[in-house]
Amino acid sequence: MSSNNRIKVGVIGAGAIATHCHIPAYQALPDVEVVAVADATPGRAQEVAGKFGIARAFTDYRDLLAVDGLKVVSICSPNAFHAEQTIAALEAGINVLCEKPMAIAYDDAVRMVDTAKRTGKLLMIGMTNRFREDIQAMRQYAVDGLLGEIYYMKAGWLRRSGIPGYGSWFTNKKLSGGGSLLDIGVHFLDMALWIAGFPKPLAVTGATFAKFGPSGKALGGWGADIFRTGKQVFDVDDLATAFIRLENGAVLTLEVSWAAHVGEFGENYLRFLGTEGGMETASRFDKHYSVRYYSERHDHQYDQQLQVSAGDKNHWVEIAHFIDCVKGSAEPLVTFEQSLTVAKVLDGIYRSAELGREVAL
Numbered sequence: 001m002s003s004n005n006r007i008k009v010g011v012i013g014a015g016a017i018a019t020h021c022h023i024p025a026y027q028a029l030p031d032v033e034v035v036a037v038a039d040a041t042p043g044r045a046q047e048v049a050g051k052f053g054i055a056r057a058f059t060d061y062r063d064l065l066a067v068d069g070l071k072v073v074s075i076c077s078p079n080a081f082h083a084e085q086t087i088a089a090l091e092a093g094i095n096v097l098c099e100k101p102m103a104i105a106y107d108d109a110v111r112m113v114d115t116a117k118r119t120g121k122l123l124m125i126g127m128t129n130r131f132r133e134d135i136q137a138m139r140q141y142a143v144d145g146l147l148g149e150i151y152y153m154k155a156g157w158l159r160r161s162g163i164p165g166y167g168s169w170f171t172n173k174k175l176s177g178g179g180s181l182l183d184i185g186v187h188f189l190d191m192a193l194w195i196a197g198f199p200k201p202l203a204v205t206g207a208t209f210a211k212f213g214p215s216g217k218a219l220g221g222w223g224a225d226i227f228r229t230g231k232q233v234f235d236v237d238d239l240a241t242a243f244i245r246l247e248n249g250a251v252l253t254l255e256v257s258w259a260a261h262v263g264e265f266g267e268n269y270l271r272f273l274g275t276e277g278g279m280e281t282a283s284r285f286d287k288h289y290s291v292r293y294y295s296e297r298h299d300h301q302y303d304q305q306l307q308v309s310a311g312d313k314n315h316w317v318e319i320a321h322f323i324d325c326v327k328g329s330a331e332p333l334v335t336f337e338q339s340l341t342v343a344k345v346l347d348g349i350y351r352s353a354e355l356g357r358e359v360a361l
Helices: 016-027 044-052 061-065 079-091 106-119 133-143 180-195 314-327 336-355
Strands: 007-012 032-038 056-058 070-075 095-099 123-126 150-158 201-209 239-246 251-257 267-274 278-284 287-297 300-305
Touching (some): 007 061, 016 044, 016 070, 016 314, 032 044, 061 070, 070 079, 070 314, 095 314, 133 180, 133 267, 133 278, 180 267, 180 336
Parallel strands (some): 070 095, 095 123, 150 251
Antiparallel strands (some): 150 267, 239 251
């Protein structure tokens, strides 16, 4: 396909998520061309552009938005800039795929959605785990009624030693808005609510901790910038937990950590208990357990294991889906209303942790 007929894409933020996922995923699509990249760190956009054969590189994202014919932008910048850059792109008539979390404040998330509605442009938040084969299978079981009334959910991701980008924006609350909860907790909150059909959250009790990060312990390898020596800024959570009450009487417990004394490689899991069946998936200590379904048949216990994968190219699937949405051949799997619900719950968890009590949502 000639370059004139390809969908032109720009990427704002040239860190790890852009270079490991967004840029190569776009470049894998034959009808898409990444024409520009921007990053506020001097020289980084130019370096990434050279590596990936991208024609234009900018330090100011506004220069990228002015590129003629740009139809799609991925927002891969630090969390604090998501709202500002998303709104500017939408105002410029460009469709936006914004990395999670949506924003660092719920009011900013509302402004993003309001702008998307007013401009008529697409806005989708990058909840990439929804594109996993195993998560989609769990969602389908719930939709098909095989769980009955879901009344209890538990979701979590506990890393043993996985603090990302130590000393960079990841561990600076002014730039990130939060730590483990906004980085990885957002994924498991979103998956749990999506599989259950997004029952309305009513109230939340939350607690956050920072027991390793302030001492520079339990550092992971993710992030374009990691400062392993010297005292660095760490004013975010490295563990968070929440108890969420839902409109239909169900409850959801959530726990996430960047750092904790758990088994090697940590664990992540999703569990749903319903009146007609239960379902779970987990990865524990470097072993993945596929989706398992538990129920009764003819007054006897019935167990089933689904042969589905967690996948390792889910960003590629997500980005191909978003391009289909831009073409008009698909509807966004992640909707405005769902993204706002997730943002409201995250905001509530932090407020509850600060106040030391349950808060209404």
